[in-house]
Amino acid sequence: MNKVYGSAAEAVADIPDGASLAVGGFGLSGVPAVLIDALLAQGTAALRVVSNNCGVDDRGLGVLLAAGRITRVTGSYVGENKEFARQYLAGELEVELTPQGTLAERLRAGGAGIPAFYTPAGVGTQVADGGLPWRYAPGGASRPESGGRAVAIASPPKETREFHGRSYVLEHGITTDFAFVRAVRGDRHGNLVFRRAAANFNPLAAMAGRITVAEVEHLVEPGELQPDEVHLPGIYVQRMVELTPAEAAGKQIEKRTVRI
Known part of the structure; x- marks a missing residue:
């Protein structure tokens, strides 16, 4: 039942070229950036990604996109990623845009075994x-x-x-070969807790993946999470990676707004 891997590199090592991948996050909130970076370093290519958006130019899925590792995106928002727009308009990238609520339900339906709705x-x-x-x-x-x-x-x-x-x-409904998600806490059995808005598409992406890999900021022992705390049960999670304090704190803000 111990689903914890020694590193992100180990957890993504068997993801082949051409794999389909559901990725949690919204903008830069709740993005499993450590797993994405590990996949980038591994060199996996021709990925077919399902995610609300494709990160920004230098963060999240944007790093895989800039490296030419993604061939198809199913999502609902181009957002702040100029390279995403450039590749799409230049005919370098296939993009299936779908309404945001529909995308969420397609992921949930796939994970629940519902073929269509x-x-x-x-x-x-x-x-x-x-x-x-x-x-x-x-x-x-x-x-x-x-x-x-x-x-x-x-x-x-x-x-x-x-x-x-x-x-x-x-x-x-959507199912994928693999899924990446990020949680604030998780136990060794794969039960996950998300923090506020960082939940966003993470539980849905986790449900849709046949093999789901979760990066967690705080790893706890089984029994430390109360049942009513758990947002996603471990049945949907096959692999866990505990982040270092630096990795857990390495969060960027997509747009910073200040008041003078």
Whole structure:
């Protein structure tokens, strides 16, 4: 039952090229940056990532993106990452943009063994009708066709159905080969506690991964966490990495706002 690995490098060592990876975090809050850095150092490439956003240019998933290690992103927000936008518009990266709530539910559904569900979000738009650019042709942003961009891959139309006089679109649950999450506390059995807003997509990403790796700021012994404290039960977590004090404190702020 002891799921703790000696290092982040050991915990990610068997992740192959081409793997799919769900990653928790929102902006820079709750991002499993130590695991991401270990995967970068390992050299794994052609990753298919599912995450709300792709970090920023020099932090989180942004470091894998800048190194050319990611080929596809399923997410809901481009955010502050200029390299993400550049690669997408240049036809170097495939991007499936999906409504944020839908993405959350797709991850939860996949982890719960639910293959698909209906939602009203996106009905009457390209989310349901198809035609969203998933990948532009190389140099697509500078081409005159299709409003200045040539689309190489577009989203397909989705099934819609009416319930009680309202239209809904069918969305599929998401499962991935691996998942990375960050928690403030966890025990050796994999039970996790998240701190406030840092929970965000972390529990959902953990559920969706077939093999979930958690980095924790404070590792405790089994029994120290009270059952009603646990946000994510250890059944969803296969590997744990205890962060050093420096790693645990190494948190960045995406945007700093001050008042004079």
